[in-house]
Structure formats: C-alpha cells, structure tokens
Amino acid sequence: MRNTLSAILLLTIAVVTPTQQTAPASHFDGNSWWAHVKFLADDSLEGRDTGSEGLRKAQAYAVEQLQKAGLEPAGANGFYQPVRFTQFQVDEAKSSLALVSGGQTVPLSFADDAFISSRSTRVSAVLSAPLVFIGYGLKIPEKNLDELAGLDLKGKIVVYLAGSPSDIPTALASHYQTAGERWKFLRAAGVIGTIGIANPASMDIPWSRISVNRNHPSMDLADAEFYDTPGLQIGVAFNPASAEKLFAGSAHTFAEIAALGKDRKPLPHFAMATSLKANAVIQTTSLESANIVAKLTGSDPALKNEFVVLSAHIDHVGIGAPINGDSIYNGAMDNGSGSSLVMDIAASFKAHPEKTRRSILFLLVTAEEKGLLGSKYFAAHPTVAPKSIVADVNVDMFLPIVPLKILKIGGLEESDLGTRAAAIAQSMGIKPIPDPEPLRNAFIRSDQYSFIKKGVPAVKCDVGFELGTPEQKIFKDWLTNRYHAPSDDVNQPVDLPAAAGYEEFTRRLLLDTANTAARPRWKADSFFRRYAAD
Ligand SMILES: [Zn+2]
Secondary structure: OOOHHHHHHHHHHHHHOOOOOOOOOOOOOOHHHHHHHHHHOOHHHOOOEOOOHHHHHHHHHHHHHHHHOOOEEOOOEOOEEEEEEEEEEEOHHHOEEEEEEOOEEEEOOOOOOEEEOOOOOOOOEEEEEEEEEOOOOOEEHHHOEEOOOOOOOOOOEEEEEOOOOOOOOHHHHHHHOOHHHHHHHHHHOOOOEEEEEOOHHHOOOOHHHHHHOOOOOEEEEOOHHHOOOOOOOEEEEEOHHHOHHHHOOOOOOHHHHHHHHHOOOOOOOEEEEEEEEEEEOEEEEEEEEEEEEEEEOOOOOOHHHOEEEEEEEOOEOOEEEEEOOEEEOOOHHHHHHHHHHHHHHHHHHHHOOOOOOOEEEEEEEOOOOOOOHHHHHHHHOOOOOHHHEEEEEEOOOOOOOOOOOEEEEEOOOOEHHHHHHHHHHHHOOOEEEOOOOHHHOHHHOOOHHHHHOOOOOEEEEEEOOOOOOHHHHHHHHHHHHOOOOOOOOOOOOOOHHHHHHHHHHHHHHHHHHHHOOOOOOEOOOOHHHHHOOO
8 A cells, every 4th residue: 555645756856766885885886785675665464463374474584595695504404493371462452541630530541641551561460569760760770770769669560761860871871771680679679560651852753653553453472471561460551652641649740840851861650640440351362483593604613613603683563554545664764774774785795705704694573563572582592502692683674764874783892703804894884873863862772683683793883974964954854754664665766875884884783793702892891791701
C-alpha cells in the first residue's frame, strides 16, 4: 500500500538518485545493496514482524543470499537458530487507568494521556497505589547518585522523567536506564509499578505516533532466565503534554520539571498528591522465530576458531495503525538497510576474496524491535564457543541519506575496536565522531548491547552529521516523519554512494579486526569493561 506522498517522492527520486560516484568505494556501488533493501521492504513482506510470514520470507531470502555467497551454515538448525517467545497484549476494552486525589477519580485516556505498557506489565493486575516522583529514577553507585534516598517507596508507584543529569557519562546513564537495571533497585526499595514520562527534549517520535501503536503486542524470550522485571505489577507510559495532571496538588509543576530536564539539571524528589488506580487486562500467546547465522571460515589454524561478528536485525514492526492511508511499516532503513549490507558484504567476500585469519560470523537477528531479544538470546546461547567471539560490528539503520563525510561511531571511546573504526574512517577521508546526541541513548538501543553485556567489544556506526548543520535537520526530520512509520519505505531519497562508502568501511573494519593478532579490548577506563571476564 502506497500513500500519495510516497508516489510523489518516487517521481523525484528517479531524477535524483543516479550515481555521482564520490564515495571511496572499491567493492560496492550501492546498487546490489539497494536491490536487497527493495526485496526486504516490499509490501508483500508486510513489515517483517517477529513471528510473521513476512519475516519468514525475508529470512528465506537472506539464507539464499548467504548460501550463494558461499558461506557455511552456523546456526543450530542449518542457518537457523530457533528462538521461542511469549507475546503480551493489553486488552484496552477491559482495562482502565485513573488518577485519584482528594477522593476524586479522574479517568485517563489511553490515546491522549497514558497507556499501559505491555512491555512492563506481564500479568493482569487490579491495583491502586500512591505516586512518588523520583526525578530521572536513577541510582548510580559509581557517581554517588541515589534518587531514591530518603523516600518511602514500599508499595508505591514511582514516576520518573526519561533522561539523566548532565554530569553522568552517557554510557553509564544508558546502562542504568535499561528496564532490567532500573528495576533491580526499584524492586529492592519495594516499588510495585512505574510511570515513565517521555522527555519532551529527547523524543524521537511524537506522542501521537507512539500512542497510535500502543496496542501492538510486545514480546519477551520465553525462557524464564531472561525475565528481568519480576515483581513489577504495572508499567505506564505517560504523555508529557498531559503530565501536569500527575503533578496537580504537589509542590512542583511538570513545566518546572521539564525545563530542568531539558538542560539535564538535577530534579527534585517528592511524594505526589495523587494515586494511580489501574485495571490491566493482559493476554498472552506463544510464538517462535529464529536468528540466522552463517560463517566465513578463517585461514589461520588457531585464529579461525575465533569470530568477528557482523550483526544486523532483520525484523521490523510489521503492520500497524495506518498513517496517510498506509499501514505497512516497511522498515527499509530500519533495518532492511543493515540486513542488506550483511548479504552484500558476504557477496563481496566471494567476488573479491581476501585472506581472513579469524572467522567472520554473519548474524541476522530476530526481534530487535521487541527489545533486542534475538541478539540477547544469541549472546546467551551462541552457536559458537562463547569466549571465541572477539568483537561485534553491529549495523542498524545507518541512514545513508546524506553524503558520507562524517561517521558517528557508537563506542568510539570505549575500546580499541572503536579506535580502529575511527582510523579506518579517517583513512577513507571520513571524519569519525562520537555520538553528538547522547540523550537519544543510541549505544544501548540496538543489538550491540547484547554483546557488550557479555564482555564483547562492539561498535555501531552510522552516517553522521555535526550539530547545527543543515544535515542535522535532515536527520531530525527523518526521525520525526519516517522512523517507525510506514514511510520508511523504498520510495524515500537514498544516497547510494554513501551506502557504498559505508559498506566499504564496514568491510575494512571486519578484515582488519579478523587479521590483527590481538583481540579487541575495552579501554581501561571504559564503563563497559566491567562485563568482560578478564
Ligand atoms: Zn527500529
């Protein structure tokens, strides 16, 4: 299904995209990559939702491409590693949320005010509990930050603003904002539920678009070992535009909190004058999907038993609420782009073989959009020896929508893999930079994080921009209008030379990492080094 806007764009693109080859690409021209993207993002694949027929078709296509490239199967069942999931959905018709204060009950609208998150509400619950505002809701021992200090939280529902104070390094803040880490200390304090208010200063997607898909089912890995919020009875996502309602009668307004949060200033902590009354009805179902694993065996008798992983998620969010008449969320950039790169790089090693001492593992994971679940499963149960994975180069939505002059390297300062990525970019005339927008939390928002948590040095690189340039606006507009929307399809402008340059960069990074005798290591002062065994 195509919307009219896409049809108009299609006409312009036909004129704009033809090749002006400026990228330093020697093995890629962007065309074979884009052909794969077109296949994966076709309407017939229905947005590749985890567990769907569309995703199975995409995976069959990927396996065919990897086979054609001469790779060996390295899954549990040929190229496939089966993964079991449980799916959760809120039955909104039978559920309700309300705020209670001074004996008055004010119902909340799921569409406009707040909705029950099926990601954090796993069983049906009927409850009522007082609210306590806990700032950013963080406890970070390394920085002596304890936003729970002195508060009575037993049996309470906590309210927090997404984000972190500016004196906390990005990686540390990102880590402690993950649901599992946050829940560890909230649970210890006796909390029973959470209300997260999106930070208006760092929202990728406007509330209207978040809300319209709130009823999309969420998933978790079926095995109990992966359940990281036991005891959490309810999780609610709150619209910042309605958040004044929560603060009514308390000593602070949301306007005041949002203004502090915008500048990442410390926030106050206090018991609120309202309680939340909730009736959550949750439906659960089981389903199965799979990761895809293929390998290019290395040449060195010893090092070939070590693996450099090239990973990308092949799933997307499927069919959702229609926007401009289109309900297929094609996921061309997210992450048709990264999956296609994996296939294209595999093919380049067949067309232009080069010696690799270590082996390279080509990994297409499922259920990234459900919370990095496919990669979490693979990292916990790898199909190669766990200690043999030396690095993860993850590619997710690298956005070749402007010429590749700047490369944003997630993890640049954390390991010598980051240093190596920067040096390779520089050698190609591309300027490497760390993430200029740390508030977006990007380093923990894709599959590299599953590897990082197992101690494996990782990078995630993206076509970048510098703050205050016109390119920044192009990326901002892309996130606002296309990210997780049906218009992330193949009728959007794409810069093929930028894609080709990015592929060349990735190929060089894989080769260099596979051929350098020493394994990549975390920097001595990296926060993430704590996960590494050595
Ligand atoms: Zn996504």
